[in-house]
Amino acid sequence: MFLGIDCGTQGTKALLLDASNGRVLGQGSASHDLISGPNGRREQDTEQWTAAFASATAAALAEAGVDGDAVLGIGVSGQQHGLVTLDAAGRVLRPAKLWCDTESAAENQRLLDWLGGEQGSLERLGIVIAPGYTVSKLLWMKARHPALFEQTAHILLPHDYLNHWLTGRACAEYGDASGTGYFNVRTREWDLSILRHIDLSGRLEAALPELIAPDKAVGRLRPEIAGQLGLNPDAIVSSGGGDNMMGAIGTGNIRPGAITMSLGTSGTLYAYSDTPRISPQPAVATFCSSSGGWLPLICTMNLTNANAAIRDLLQLDLESFNALVAQAPIGCEGVTLLPFLNGERVPALPQASASLHGLTTENLTRANLCRAVVEGVTFGLRYGLDLLRESGIRSERIQLIGGGAKNPLWRQIVADMMETPVVCTTHSEAAALGGAIQAAWCHARQQDADASLEAICSRCVSLDERTAVAPVAESVRAYDQAYRRYRQLVASTYGQQTPPDLTPVAS
Ligand SMILES: Nc1ncnc2c1ncn2[C@@H]1O[C@H](COP(=O)(O)OP(=O)(O)O)[C@@H](O)[C@H]1O
Numbered sequence: 415m416f417l418g419i420d421c422g423t424q425g426t427k428a429l430l431l432d433a434s435n436g437r438v439l440g441q442g443s444a445s446h447d448l449i450s451g452p453n454g455r456r457e458q459d460t461e462q463w464t465a466a467f468a469s470a471t472a473a474a475l476a477e478a479g480v481d482g483d484a485v486l487g488i489g490v491s492g493q494q495h496g497l498v499t500l501d502a503a504g505r506v507l508r509p510a511k512l513w514c515d516t517e518s519a520a521e522n523q524r525l526l527d528w529l530g531g532e533q534g535s536l537e538r539l540g541i542v543i544a545p546g547y548t549v550s551k552l553l554w555m556k557a558r559h560p561a562l563f564e565q566t567a568h569i570l571l572p573h574d575y576l577n578h579w580l581t582g583r584a585c586a587e588y589g590d591a592s593g594t595g596y597f598n599v600r601t602r603e604w605d606l607s608i609l610r611h612i613d614l615s616g617r618l619e620a621a622l623p624e625l626i627a628p629d630k631a632v633g634r635l636r637p638e639i640a641g642q643l644g645l646n647p648d649a650i651v652s653s654g655g656g657d658n659m660m661g662a663i664g665t666g667n668i669r670p671g672a673i674t675m676s677l678g679t680s681g682t683l684y685a686y687s688d689t690p691r692i693s694p695q696p697a698v699a700t701f702c703s704s705s706g707g708w709l710p711l712i713c714t715m716n717l718t719n720a721n722a723a724i725r726d727l728l729q730l731d732l733e734s735f736n737a738l739v740a741q742a743p744i745g746c747e748g749v750t751l752l753p754f755l756n757g758e759r760v761p762a763l764p765q766a767s768a769s770l771h772g773l774t775t776e777n778l779t780r781a782n783l784c785r786a787v788v789e790g791v792t793f794g795l796r797y798g799l800d801l802l803r804e805s806g807i808r809s810e811r812i813q814l815i816g817g818g819a820k821n822p823l824w825r826q827i828v829a830d831m832m833e834t835p836v837v838c839t840t841h842s843e844a845a846a847l848g849g850a851i852q853a854a855w856c857h858a859r860q861q862d863a864d865a866s867l868e869a870i871c872s873r874c875v876s877l878d879e880r881t882a883v884a885p886v887a888e889s890v891r892a893y894d895q896a897y898r899r900y901r902q903l904v905a906s907t908y909g910q911q912t913p914p915d916l917t918p919v920a921s
């Protein structure tokens with residue numbers, strides 16, 4: 415039995431997997447709050463993660479009716495890029511600064527200039543550092559919290575922090591490390607010089623966790639944690655990884671040929687590659703995978719959070735919101751919402767705010783507003799898919815995961831807007847499933863050095879053909895029109911900030 419945990423932005427999900435037959439025996443979840451502040455601050459208390467870990471795990475074990483002693487391994491997936499700082503005694507110094515925090519966008523620009531711009535960043539790191547990546551948070555912390563910065567003895571990503579809490583060991587693996595901005599994705603090594611540029615004292619280099627390969631164990635549970643969680647003290651903790659890397663494993667995206675799209679707090683799109691094929695497109699982040707290869711990825715910052723903002727404004731529950739989306743026609747009778755509430759990573763508009771266009775007395779309806787936000791966030795992913803395809807990535811189908819994938823209408827919107835068939839995997843909590851699968855792989859490798867991840871994925875991952883939808887020609891044409899309008903509006907609203915490849919296309 416293996417436990418997969420996914421510490422996402424809005425909550426933690428736990429899943430108990432019988433890896434011998436691929437059956438998911440139990441699941442649990444618990445939510446987190448965001449600390450929002452001025453200038454795009456988005457932080458979270460790490461105590462919420464550990465508390466949510468414990469309650470989601472208890473719920474999964476209870477649903478399965480399984481004793482925690484039966485758990486042989488745990489794999490932790492976590493929201494990428496967040497910064498957790500610990501002092502020498504292992505105490506958390508301040509709330510975790512998250513992937514969606516744009517407060518350090520100016521620091522990111524300064525670091526990008528130091529790297530020699532997008533080209534310099536690509537050459538040196540294999541990725542273009544973007545607002546939200548860990549590295550700019552370090553520069554921000556040095557300026558804003560110098561006393562805490564001086565006490566920093568460990569710099570960890572969210573899932574590294576949870577692994578440290580579980581085992582007492584500070585480790586990192588390549589996939590999540592590649593989203594820090596101080597890691598070379600080609601050579602899979604830390605890039606020390608950017609850390610030295612931030613701080614000459616050597617403090618940051620000394621605070622780096624040890625890198626391990628994705629099939630290696632971080633260690634075993636600390637006895638007090640095993641007791642607290644009611645888990646087997648001999649259970650191993652696998653390397654874990656970023657939620658997208660674990661989502662790739664949990665959708666079987668460990669060989670070239672598939673594209674996974676996640677509709678979570680963020681919108682992501684990624685495909686496995688067995689070589690570090692660095693995309694010349696700055697928006698495509700060629701991260702490492704947590705299965706031995708690479709994972710070119712696109713991430714939009716505003717997705718279900720933007721839906722939630724409109725839902726809250728109109729005081730709607732999820733069901734009523736989805737019903738209103740279904741009532742409005744494609745294109746929302748001319749209403750377009752550019753959903754960049756907290757700046758945006760793809761398209762690269764870190765300083766943008768959201769805007770609403772095309773309102774008239776006739777079309778200003780709740781249904782059009784609800785649909786306009788769903789269309790607006792999905793257009794960002796359409797732009798991302800075009801960039802991924804321009805980088806040479808092909809796939810005949812999109813595998814859809816994340817909370818939003820549960821909505822059949824959104825699945826059809828994705829199929830029509832991307833002009834590509836869509837299908838969900840049987841288990842929508844793909845990142846938690848990926849964690850459990852990786853733990854099973856790591857456990858198997860301890861007995862047999864050749865144990866294959868592919869064999870476990872083929873037992874545990876399947877597509878749910880009942881969710882399969884194909885694009886409808888008439889809708890594809892209607893979205894194409896609406897997407898042209900979206901591009902024109904981005905260009906006219908954000909002017910010179912607009913990425914050159916997002917300028918309007920001729921009709
Ligand atoms: N049926 C649905 N239709 C639309 N959105 C949904 C549906 N079910 C869940 N969601 C949204 O999915 C989001 C959570 O997705 P999830 O992938 O768990 O996020 P994260 O991992 O970022 O915490 C929530 O904002 C929720 O409103």
Ligand SMILES: O=C(CO)[C@@H](O)[C@H](O)COP(=O)(O)O
Nearest residue numbers: 423493494513678679680713
């Ligand atoms: O920043 C990225 C990817 O680069 C995000 O995808 C985060 O990893 C957050 O994920 P969710 O909470 O939306 O799952």
